[in-house]
Amino acid sequence: MSINVQFTKGSGIRLYTPEKEEYLDAVSGTFNLALGYSYPELVDALKNQVEELIHVSSSFTGQLAQEVLDSILEHAPEHITDGWMRDIIGSTANEGAVKIANKYNGKNEVISLSLSHHGQTLFATSISGNAFRRKSFSNTLVTQNGIVPAPYCYRCPYSAKGAPACGYLCAEAIYDHAQYASNGNVSCLILEPILGNGGNIIPPEGYFERIRKICDELDIVLIADEVQTGIGRTGYMFASEHYDIQPDIITLAKGLGGIGIPAAAIIYRSEFAVLEKFEHSYTSGGNLLSLTASQKTMEVVSREGFLENVRENGKVLGSLLLQLKEKYGHVIGDVRGIGYMWGLEIVDREGAPDVKLTNHIIDTALEEHNLILRGSRYGFGNVVKVRPALTATLDDIEEICARLDKLFSQL
Ligand SMILES: Cc1ncc(COP(=O)(O)O)c(C=O)c1O
Known part of the structure; x- marks a missing residue:
């Protein structure tokens, strides 16, 4: 600008x-402003919280965090029943999701889509499919990852004539990667249900079904990065619900804070509750203001x-x-x-x-x-x-x- x-x-x-x-x-x-600027009800809730108590360590916010998680899980796809609220930004929520997948299946490679954006920390940048963001940091990045083509039908990388006739070649590329480019250690696939930063790219019908099948076949954990699409952006609480993506893990941030209060969450199937607190916690993770904002946002959006x-x-x-x-x-x-x-x-x-x-x-x-x-x-x-x-x-x-x-x- x-x-x-x-x-x-x-x-x-x-x-x-x-x-x-x-x-x-x-x-x-x-x-990130699900409720717009200074939504009065949320401002009031925050004012009250500020007057009562602004911060205690997350050792003491567990109960409120659980209440907020419960209000999120109530609207999550049925199989998603557990979660983690110790992040405040999407980048670390995505890192947490990858840690969970790695710990769960003992593998260490990540697959993501070209044009994807999963955040700006070194790791989140390295697993994102937009190389311009990491051009200046080539010496320090973790590179145990593979990028497969995005389901960008308008500019299909295979010049195919559309799904399902194309056979979902972009999804099939995951087999190629797993077989020839990986060490046989693909732990997870992370994708945005609609590629936001990449250009509002919406996969064709049938794509997610194909993706789920491939993940099952190759024993790959499926992570839906709903940092942009989550909390009602698509008109559904989760895009995973609308597109029936069946992810194992969903990450949330942006809209969760309602009026711009940083807040993030990782939610997952119960068997993915593998992290110890010391493995993924941040000083401001699960802070009282984030939790208050998330709680009120969930209340308003689910009305x-x-x-x-x-x-x-x-x-x-x-x-x-x-x-x-x-x-x-x-x-x-x-x-x-x-x-x-x-x-x-x-x-x-x-x-x-x-x-x-x-x-x-x-x-x-x-x-x-x-x-x-x-x-x-x-x-x-x-x-x-x-x-x-x-x-x-x-x-x-x-x-x-x-x-x-x-x-x-x-x-
Ligand atoms: C899809 C997606 N994932 C993750 C992130 C990173 O979130 P944050 O900036 O809160 O770290 C973003 C940010 O734009 C995003 O759009």
């Missing part, structure tokens, strides 16, 4: 500068009608974005998404990814339309993301799309 805007107040999907200029945040921070609203409004958002594609097909190559998780693939006249134009759109939105957007692959990608807070109203959605329409009409 080329201009430096400072915000001092926020409410819903709106942000305000010290001069009271209003901006519309179409991406809920970094997709009757809340997720249904995201699903229904999400359909409107999708149809308005598709209308933009109809109108501006020369620059919008594809529109894909579900719930409040959408992406516009920006292309040049030949249909090739246009990263420069993507960044121009994002900058212009901010500078001229007071609209906050984000791009895929941290500015290296060609997908504009639209992911408002789950509390965004139909009016908010229409306003976002009206500003996008104006912007595209001026390109």
